[in-house]
Amino acid sequence: MRSHFWDRNGRSHLEETAQTRLNTREEDMTEATTKTNDQRRNFLKGLALGSAAIGGAAAGLFGGIDVTTGSVGVQPARAATNIKMSFIQWQPHTVPAAWSKGIEEVLKTQQVIDYQLLDGQNKVEVQVSLIETLINQGAAAIFLQPIDSVALAPSIAKAKRAGIPVITLNIDATEAHAAHVEMNHYFGAMDIAKALGDAMGGKGEVAILNAPPGIIIRDQRTNGFVDGLKQHHPDIKIVADQVADWDRKKAQDVLNTILVANPNLGGVYGVNDSMALGAVDVAKEKGLVGKLVIFGNDGETDALESIAAGDLTGTQYTDVYQQGRLAAAAATVLATGLVPATAFGQQGHLLMPYVIATKDTVGQIQPSQRW
Amino acid sequence: MVEPPLIRGIGLGKVYGNLVALDDADLSVRAGEVRALIGSNGAGKSTLIKILTGAVMPTAGSVEMAGEPVRLGSPPEMIRRGVACIYQHSNLAPAMPVLDNIFLGRQPTLGFGFVDRKRQRREARELMQRFAIDLDLDATVAALPTVKQKEVEILKALALDAKVILMDEPTGWLAAADVRKLHASIRALKARGVGIVYISHMLDEIFAVCDTMTVMRDGHVIAEVDVADMDRPRLVALMVGDDLAKSSAGASLAKRIPRGNGIVRLRCRGLGKRGLFRDISFDVNAGEIFCITGLIGSKRTELIRSLFGADRFDSGSVEFDGKPAVFRNPSQAIGASIGFVPEDRHRDGLMLGLSVAENLVMSALGRYRRFGLLDRRKMADASRRSVSSLDIQPPDGDKQVRLLSGGNQQKVLIGKWLSLSPRLIILDEPTVGVDVGAKAEIYAMLRAERDRGAAVLVVSSDIEEVMTIADRVAIMVAGKLTAVHDADKVTRAEIIRDIGESAA
């Protein structure tokens, strides 16, 4: 498939891509973009948000502060007048860390925003408690990487009632909120399935190195991959689907064992890059590099390097810094424009563009975009 | 027709693994009868008692109450039928108040499982009055002194309003006055038609309170007689066999060496610990056995624990071999060549799960260290020598201490220190719960230590023991040392008077 990302002035590229994507995939959409009854309206809204966001992001990148609206302006920062924005992550991990960096890049240039990263400890009840604390604190905006779509919805509704815009990252919530910026799990995984199948020549056996149930990303990615194989490569058989706890070491162990039972294994899909890299370790040790097609998901630096070195076959790359910047830009616009969260009848959607990075395309990813 | 006995065990047997604890034993008690159950440690008395309370499931035999067979191995069943027991070791819930312990497991209720506190308290008061026991019902058991804890146990058994009461060494921890009080209670119960089984190593007590006796040895019942038909020597002979009886009797004739060889080994001056004891001064010489006697609760244990470094003094000074000695922990005391045999061997003395050999070397590990490693062969040799010189039965160094009888466990505990040849050995109640035979052996060991030139400091509440082994006797009353006598110049009566006078 065609690679497509944008550089700093690639706004039109983004729009075009997003549009194609949404148009062609509208009918396939399942839980990835849920409960929207009017995709097109959402899309337009997303587009508008995205534009605003990119503006903000660019501002962040170039260090300009004049983009911010007058109400906040360039007044010198004062503790008493600063507004607060917080990001509640899932648990310490590379992806939310990169988001946080992106968010911070944008926010710190605004002078008047205090930013805090909070840890959800991989527990929904902790995330809920933290949101309520932020509501109490009177945060100007909340960034949230929900562990679950439904579980956080009541809290998001509460925030909305309190006039606080909530911007979700990666996992949408069933409660409409200000905006949602998503790394595309379901469709990304479908594309991975296609690319993996192509690399395997359309037949053979694959194994999934999976995460334990309990977080929705896992389900979306697994479903996307399984559906993708069904659609594009019905002859490829999934011979093993084993849990390796997101962990590189566990992935090594599990794949080693799977290979004993399935010596003819042709492909491996790691639901995140760490597990895929664990598979690469095994392939190296057993001399299977080049024979074993291995795909990861996320696109972290280590994975990209491994692809460049010819070890990992590919991964779904998303510019996570940019994702964070976009979210931050949207939040800044909302907060400084004094748009109350209650004004949102419909939430904005922004599906991050992504690349299936392989040896051929990985070089196009700029160093500054690697996280 | 004769009424059937209140309780009757027929052909009872119990086998643990390959160890026969009890074999074909019979025991019965009639209404108003006090039956002594005697025999050396490991003879099977406790097992027999535990079968009668349902605590242990026998491997053979049956139990009848009033001629009716009962279900075995079920404590609730036996309690329902009115069998109560005062166990040898504490059977109280330490963190609970006295009141709850007395009614443990069968509190009177108001229905729906709610405890009837008022009735509980009233009944407890009545009982205390009837048996002249004084206890704070709301005190936590753990905070009570041992004597009071024993009283709680007695009250607990009495509260059951039992037909049969089994007492497993109930006086093991009691002072003479308390023993008399207990015996008064027993007579009161007897008069009300209660049947009692009474286990004790104290021959005096048996003659004082029992009507009949069952004698056991090695898991068998070897005699059933009326107490009236027995005398002391015959009884001792029955219990331990002839040889030991002779040495036990002969032991009390051994010579006394007050002040040993005249060299002061341990000099204590004005020792005090706030709220426990004060102004304690005495000397222990090399080559003598120095006994401190007195009532339980007179803080002797606290004193010697401090001497050993397990606790601290608040005031006073200690000299050991003429040099000032302050031990901040037991390891320093041991370094100075002092040994210590605690009172409660299960709680403070032995590692029950470890082997005899390991227990024997436990205080002397340094000796078996070679290049920082344990010299297992040297350890095994040493323990083999100890096992044979201490005559530990069975003579197997690899056996878990848990599986030994009480007397043999005590020998291991003492032997552990003897192998170090300490310059001072302190023993706290060295023969509690030990049978007559083992007692004699332990006395012989202590004398041998004395003759070797060690100083031996013994704390004992057993006047008979003190009279048997002491070279000098000190009397401690309520935290103060009131008198020191040469043992060959003092009589039993004088010591009892000393203890009683100061207490009054």
Place this chain on the structure above:
Amino acid sequence: MRVVSAGAVGRRLVPHALPLVILVIVIVFSIAQPAFIKPENLIGIVRQMTLVGIMAVCTTFVIMTGGVDLSVGPVLATAGLVSFFTMQAGMPLPIVLATGLGLGLAIGVVNGAIVAFLQLPPIIVTLATLSMVRGAALILGGPDLHLIRDEPAFTFIGTGTLFGLPFSIILFVAVTLAMIFVQRRTPLGLLVAAIGDNERAAYLSGHKIAATKVTIYGISGLGAALAGIVQSSQVHTAAATYGPFGTELDVIAAVVLGGTSIAGGSGSVARTVVGLLFLGVVSNGMNILNVPIDIQLMAKGAIIVVALGLGELK
């Protein structure tokens, strides 16, 4: 100290029951999937055990004395991180290892000191250090993965082979043998057994309880640090998030399955290895048969219950 005799008898039987259960499981798996019994898979099983294995073997003493060390997960992570940073600073391998291991030892010693001198319950003390060490690790390394590259000597620890065997296995076996040796042949081993059996008596026998506890918690920390270095070497990365929540339960499970009572008392390093083998065989076999995770968990729990239950009933 008060042990119900039936339990004691049962516990003595466990070491004999568990190997039998393992044998049965091996036979069942081998029939279901002949590849299971292939030598490469058997080596794989041992290799999968190494991380938890090193930690479990090193923490056995702690559990034998009635304690527990919950902080192994973050210590594992921190040791890897610290090694990474010292390597980055250009230090030679011996210093790198010494720093990583030294840190683990230090954390263990702190655990032991708090437990021994303040006499606080180990489960809460080590829960507190778990939280503190994780926080410190995250401050040190952030949530990022730090790639370890071009460090062949360091990489050898986790991935190299010696005499045809993975070096990590050799390391695990060496640690195990060393611990068995310590238990059987040194005064420390006997002391640990004594304290576990009766701490008061051990004190009155003149032993330095506190020093012993500090030592064994130190060993436990050292083991976790070694596991952290092996892991970082195997996955070529160091991260503060390694050794996630649940690692400590895996470690304790192996020790306790081996027959060491969590309340202290009897136990041995050799038995811990049996417990490890049991867990390793079960999880490897279920992976090989591609058993789904839900059935895997239920089967694992049930097998544990049956295996130990059998030992008690016999």
Place this chain on the structure above:
Amino acid sequence: MSVRPTTLALLLFFGTTFLFFSLFAPRFATASNMENLMSGFSFLAILAIGQSFPILLRGIDLSIGAIVALAGMVAFDLTLIFHVPGYLVLPAALAAATLAGTLNGALIVYLRLQPFIATLATLAVYRGLVYSISGRQLVRGLSTTPITDRWITDLETYYDLGSAVGLSRFIKFPWFPLSFFVMLALLAVFQSVLITTRFGRDIYAVGGNLEAARLAGINTRRTTIAAYAICGFCAGIAALILVARLTTSTEALGTGMELTAIAAAVIGGVSLSGGVGSVFGPAIGAFLLGVILLGLTLLGVSQFVQQILTGAILLGAIGYDRLLVVRRQRRTAVFLAERA
């Protein structure tokens, strides 16, 4: 005896921590923060209350997190897949949780397994069961469907007590969540069970001295099983509160809660060596953990430093308790000696 003096010390520690954050953490002493505290940590208090029972028996229950997930998933499936009305779902979920607890107790009693290992095994079993019955995996789309049954969602209700008693005229008074009252009710019930019923006394007896309890004719097996059943029941209640709050359940619900609940119980003065403690202390212990989390967050302390401070405060809490125990022991010894 039932309320140990150390519970007072704990209250003092709690009060000090509370006061500290009230003074220094912005917006800590506000009505809405109190609402957060009550609604966010009542379930943990309930778990800690339940956990007290096994610990009082010198045991432990590591499986409560998995039981929470199990009860949650039962409620989830019944409501969303089978459309069972809420008034039947609630008892069904509680029954499942209680049954799971009972099974724990039965394994410990009849197979004589160590509680630690038995509940570690059932932790795996229950979590596996949750995965296999998860409606989220079985029926696609359910993972984004909230539970709307009023019987369940109404558990997340707030009461404006301030207005009811007229306090709101003077200060902004927090609205009390129903879960807080549920917690209070359980606390009252179980505290009085422990103090006034024979069963409660039996718990202390069995935990304090198992052999003595057995010989006193107490049915130790039944007591043990009941204690674990109560623990499971409490986990079920906590699960329902969470499900109401989240309007869904996930497979990972409850992960790690066992250690938090154990920590709360031990901070609350329940001794791990059995027979000592109450259910009052653990409830305070749970809210202490909540105060720390909320307070540090409001102080703006970074998440990493928070972890360090949480550990330190945990140590402080038990260290303080320990200090008081030692002091009191010394005083009691002196007192007894002087009286004698």
